[in-house]
Amino acid sequence: MTDRPAIDPGARKRTYRRRRIVVFGALAIVLALLVSGGVYTANALGAPVPVAAPEVSTPHPIVAEPQALALPGFGGYAVGAVGFDGLLAAGNADQSMPSASITKIITALVILDAHPIPAGEGGPEIAYTEADIDIYWDMVAQNGSVAPVAAGSSLTLRESLEAMLLPSGNNYAISLANWAFGSGDEFLTVARAWLDEHGLTNTRIADSSGLSLDNVSTPTDLIELGKLALADPTLAEIVATKSVVVPELGPLENSNKLLGTHGVDGIKTGTTDDAANLLFSADFAVGSSTVTVVGVLLGGENHAVLRSAIAALLDTVGPGFHEVAPLEAGQQVAEYDTPWGDSATARAADGASVIVWSDTPVEVEVHAQPVALAATGDEVGTATVRAGTQEVTVPLVLDGAIDDPGTWWRLTNPGALDAATPQTPQSLDER
Known part of the structure; x- marks a missing residue:
């Protein structure tokens, strides 16, 4: 029988200890892998989705190509359009010139501001007296334009404005200013405040009719005045009327002979001894919309020359609008x-x-x-x-x-997820 070597008890303990270290070390590694894998999986599945940039x-x-215009070549002029800032065309646009009977547009707006006329109505009744007859003959003596008036007659405010604006009756401008404000001086005080309020700082008013050459304005200011006139429904209707029959007065003809031609539907003539003027508006169909042009030409030799220049200008302005x-x-x-x-x-x-x-x-x-x-x-x-x-x-x-x-892409693309903006995935509807 072969003798077995004696077993060292200490060696046995050391061997057991080594085995235990190996086993528990392996278990620790497995557990660490399981834990780290779980953390990775949880992080990957819960990470924010990368943001897609557009x-x-x-x-x-x-x-488009610039629109060629037939410019007047004289006087002061400007052309703008409702809803469009600035001027489409201009010459001497900031030069002060006599505005003549265009002043009556200021008179009408100031009166309507104090006495607005509801849609479809004529406004208050105004009784005319012998004092208004005296105003009529005074204007005739000064070679000013007039409209007929009869003592004892009664006209609505609208009819009175028609007599002032269509035949450019100076006498009605004076009578209406007296009726609305008590006197011509009080009217001027209100009118000057109205001009300041509306930013028409280069416009000066000396009377309600425009007869005085001290009534001056610039083409730039008059474009804005024209836009204000068109914004008032009563005034816009009156200035677009070729003629009207007022029972107390008979037929009244509009002095603006361009009405109904070249798209023109307003606004007011103005005449001095030396010049013909016109503040005008015209409508042009553009696509499914309508563009309203507002323009003014001051300083024409006469109204025939003035009308010809404005007609040529409008015929080239209209085609310059286009829908894009x-x-x-x-x-x-x-x-x-x-x-x-x-x-x-x-x-x-x-x-x-x-x-x-x-x-x-x-x-x-x-x-x-x-x-x-x-x-x-x-x-x-x-x-x-x-x-x-x-x-x-x-x-x-x-x-x-x-x-x-999805899960697979998240687990296999850690770099993309790490670069994502930290946020909880959400749809735009949830924001």
Whole structure:
């Protein structure tokens, strides 16, 4: 029988200790891997979705050729349009010149400001007396334009304004100022305050009729005055009327002989011993809309020369307006692509068009937001069409969804998730 070597009890203890270290070390490693793997998985599945930045496709600006105009070549003139800032054309636009009977537009606006006429009505009744007959003959003596008046007659305010504006009755301008404010001086006080209030700082008024050469204005101011006149429904109707029959007075003819031609529908003539003037308005159809032009020409040799120059000017102004549609409904303006393969396009929810003058540039500015998760139809920004001071803003909507990348992509793309903006995944509707 072979003798076995004696077992060292200490060695046995050391061996057991080594085995225990190995076993528990392995268990620790396994547990660490399980724990770290669980943390990684939890972090990956709970990490925010990377934000997709838009690739914007901004439409190119649209610029037409400049409109050639037949300019008067004399006097002071300016042309503007309702809803358009600034002047479309001008010459000596800031030069003060006698405005003559265009002053009656100021008189009418100041009176209507104090005594507005409800739509469809004639306004208060005004009784005319011998004092008004005296005013009539005084104007005749001064070679001023007049309209008939009868002592004991009664006219509505509207009828009185028609007598003042259509045949340019100086006598009615004076009688109405006295009726509305008690005296000519009190009228001037109110009228001058009204001019200041409306920013017509280069316009001076010396009487209610315009007979005095001290009634002066500039083409720039008169454009704004014309716009104010057209904004008052009563006044706009009167100045667009060729003729009217007032029972107490008979037929009254408008002194503006351009009415009904070249688009003209107003506003007021003005005549001095040396010059013919016209503050005018004209309507032009542009696409499905109408543009109202307001212009003035001062200093014509006579009214025939003046009308010819204005007609030529308007015939070249009208074609200078055009409708531009730089953005169509459904037009693609931005695209989103994600690292996990989802893609969507931002499109204009509606079309947008603007009416512009001459070579005014039309531009589109796109503001598309970065998105994480989004559903089809979500709004992701705006597209703004700009032309001068005009702005039209249209929402941008997605034509597809950007969904969560899913478990597998999250677990296999840790770098992309680490770079994501810290946020809880959410759709645009939840923001």
